[in-house]
Amino acid sequence: MTTDNGSEPLRALWQQQADTAFSMELAEIQRRFSRLQGRLRRRKVIVYAICLGETAWFAYWLIFTSLPVVMRIGCLLIILGMNFLAGQVWLENRDRQRALEDSGAAGRTDCIDYYRTELVRRRQFHRGAWFWSRLLALLPGLLLIGGWSATRFHGTGNGDAGVMILIAAPIIAVAAIWLNYRLSRNHQREIDAIDAMKQVNGIDHVMRD
Amino acid sequence: MSAQDDLYKRAAEEHGSALVRLARAYEANPEDRRDLLQEIHIALWRSFAGFDESCSLRTWVYRVAHNIAVTHIYRSRKTKVLNLLSIEDVEKRDEPAVSQSAAAATESQLVLLQLYAFIQRLNASDRQIITLYLEGLDAASIGEITGISAGYAATKIHRIKHILADRFRFGGEHDNR
Numbered sequence: 001m002t003t004d005n006g007s008e009p010l011r012a013l014w015q016q017q018a019d020t021a022f023s024m025e026l027a028e029i030q031r032r033f034s035r036l037q038g039r040l041r042r043r044k045v046i047v048y049a050i051c052l053g054e055t056a057w058f059a060y061w062l063i064f065t066s067l068p069v070v071m072r073i074g075c076l077l078i079i080l081g082m083n084f085l086a087g088q089v090w091l092e093n094r095d096r097q098r099a100l101e102d103s104g105a106a107g108r109t110d111c112i113d114y115y116r117t118e119l120v121r122r123r124q125f126h127r128g129a130w131f132w133s134r135l136l137a138l139l140p141g142l143l144l145i146g147g148w149s150a151t152r153f154h155g156t157g158n159g160d161a162g163v164m165i166l167i168a169a170p171i172i173a174v175a176a177i178w179l180n181y182r183l184s185r186n187h188q189r190e191i192d193a194i195d196a197m198k199q200v201n202g203i204d205h206v207m208r209d
Numbered sequence: 210m211s212a213q214d215d216l217y218k219r220a221a222e223e224h225g226s227a228l229v230r231l232a233r234a235y236e237a238n239p240e241d242r243r244d245l246l247q248e249i250h251i252a253l254w255r256s257f258a259g260f261d262e263s264c265s266l267r268t269w270v271y272r273v274a275h276n277i278a279v280t281h282i283y284r285s286r287k288t289k290v291l292n293l294l295s296i297e298d299v300e301k302r303d304e305p306a307v308s309q310s311a312a313a314a315t316e317s318q319l320v321l322l323q324l325y326a327f328i329q330r331l332n333a334s335d336r337q338i339i340t341l342y343l344e345g346l347d348a349a350s351i352g353e354i355t356g357i358s359a360g361y362a363a364t365k366i367h368r369i370k371h372i373l374a375d376r377f378r379f380g381g382e383h384d385n386r
Contacts, residue, residue, distance in 0.1 A: 007369070007370040007371075007373035007374045007377075010320070010324065010343070010373050010374075010377050011342070011343050011345065013317050013320065013321065014230065014321070014324070014343040014344070015343070015344065015345060017226075017230060017321065019229075021225075021226075021229070022225060022228070022229050022246055023221060023225065024221075024247065024250045026214055026217070026218075026254070029217075029250060029251055029254045032247060032251055033251050033254075033255065036251065099280070100252075100255070101255075102259070103251075103252040103253070103254075103255035103256040103258075103259075103273065103277075104255070104256045104257075104258060104259025104260065105259075106252060106256060106272060106273045106276040106277055107256045107259070107260065107264075107269040107272050107273045108259070108261070108263070108272075109272070109276065110272060110353075110354065110355055110356030111272060111275045111276060111279070111333075111334070111337050111354060111355040111356060112334060112355050112356035112357060113356055114272075114275075114276040114279065115276075115279050115333050115334060118279055118280055118283050119283075122283060190332060193332075193334075194334065197334070197357060197361065198357075
């Protein structure tokens with residue numbers, strides 16, 4: 001039989017650890033805080049620049065070249081998919097900036113609720129409307145462009161590239177769906193465990209996603 | 210010096226060492242750990258601008274630190290490949306978390322290394338409970354910080370005590386099962 005007291009020496013050992021010295025001067029904290037804010041602002045600018053850049057690039061191909069309708073639709077879908085992705089990066093960035101500016105929320109919220117919110121955010125990224133919107137816009141776009149290139153330039157280098165796109169895009173899409181759903185299931189399992197924990201303890205407020 | 214700065218200084222003095230241990234429970238890599246610690250200190254300082262004294266300073270400090278640490282590990286890629294376990298999963302598993310040689314060793318450093326490796330495999334909520342328990346907090350305080358009831362925290366602590374005593378034979382006397 002093992003006694004409960006067996007963990008006490010371990011507890012003492014934990015609390016008496018050496019190498020626990022760490023300090024930050026207030027000036028350094030303020031400097032790093034400003035630097036972090038600057039980094040988040042720069043990331044926002046980069047997202048805007050990427051969105052504008054890729055939209056302009058595809059717009060050029062749509063307006064100033066004589067692409068067939070199939071290619072035009074393909075380009076539009078790819079622009080849409082890329083912008084969905086950029087939108088998600090932008091939202092993540094916005095949440096981080098908010099969390100940084102209102103760090104008091106981390107003190108007012110107990111750990112279980114905070115953890116659950118984080119898990120829900122992660123789960124949403126990996127499944128649901130956001131995930132399908134970027135996939136369903138990118139995949140048909142790639143298939144249209146690949147299919148058109150494969151038939152139009154059959155037997156040439158461009159035609160082979162089209163065939164490669166036609167083969168690779170569905171494989172990548174299936175892998176992305178599998179991976180994202182696996183991750184979202186892991187998150188969901190943890191969310192369920194937290195909810196069960198709360199119910200067991202008579203915490204009767206219903207948490208909403 | 211503002212009240213915010215005063216509170217931060219007090220928190221850093223009183224709980225600075227605990228924050229280092231907490232960061233180590235979340236991040237094994239020394240560089241990542243340093244980043245996390247800096248992130249916690251920045252958040253802590255910022256948070257005191259909105260400290261409403263609805264809870265004790267200690268509760269506030271631990272909540273901020275654990276909440277920031279959770280966000281930190283979920284932002285990093287590591288949690289995607291790691292299959293994090295609950296205390297209950299660990300209890301069901303037969304294989305020891307500590308190798309026989311490590312368990313037999315008396316060097317405290319080795320035991321601590323194994324303990325950190327064990328904690329880093331746990332999911333966030335169990336990781337929070339076990340580190341708070343190791344810091345010497347009682348069930349009621351752990352409940353207040355984490356949001357679980359004191360009764361549930363006591364049950365978890367009971368389980369944790371058994372697992373620790375079973376797997377990390379350090380110091381006191383233990384019988385083998």
